[in-house]
Amino acid sequence: MKLSLNSTQRLNLHALIGAQRASVADTRMWWKVQDRIDLSEEERERIGYRVQRINGIDQVGWDASKQLPEKEYEFSSDEFEKLSQAVKDWQPGYLIQADRQWLEPLLIQMEGGASLNGAGSS
Numbered sequence: 001m002k003l004s005l006n007s008t009q010r011l012n013l014h015a016l017i018g019a020q021r022a023s024v025a026d027t028r029m030w031w032k033v034q035d036r037i038d039l040s041e042e043e044r045e046r047i048g049y050r051v052q053r054i055n056g057i058d059q060v061g062w063d064a065s066k067q068l069p070e071k072e073y074e075f076s077s078d079e080f081e082k083l084s085q086a087v088k089d090w091q092p093g094y095l096i097q098a099d100r101q102w103l104e105p106l107l108i109q110m111e112g113g114a115s116l117n118g119a120g121s122s
Helices: 007-018 024-037 041-047 077-089 100-116
Strands: 002-005 050-054 057-061 071-074
Touching: 002 007, 002 100, 007 024, 007 077, 007 100, 024 077, 077 100
Parallel strands: none
Antiparallel strands: 002 071, 050 057
16 A cells, blocks of 8 residues: 655654554564654755754744645555554543644645555544
8 A cells, every 4th residue: 555645644653653562573563664754854944944953842843934845655455554553542632622633634635545555533
């Protein structure tokens, strides 16, 4: 399954994946997905990516006006299924307005892909 992801989607998915709990096998799969979608140093510079430590926790940020073009990524059926499930089941949940600009287009792609793969959409 292919997904076209912009830099905001890539960064948010990378963070969401990093917050998952998983078996050793799934952890290794998640690491591969993270490595694939991670931004290069050049891409990070282009969007003004930064990490700030706030109360002992690293917080990432970037200049949203400096969006990178979408890039297409190929995921295996297993990766796609687990990624879709992680996005749908994310806890503590999404911020309705703040996450819409990156999440809604991603969900449309995922749900379309699930329908095309015979899995149906929810």
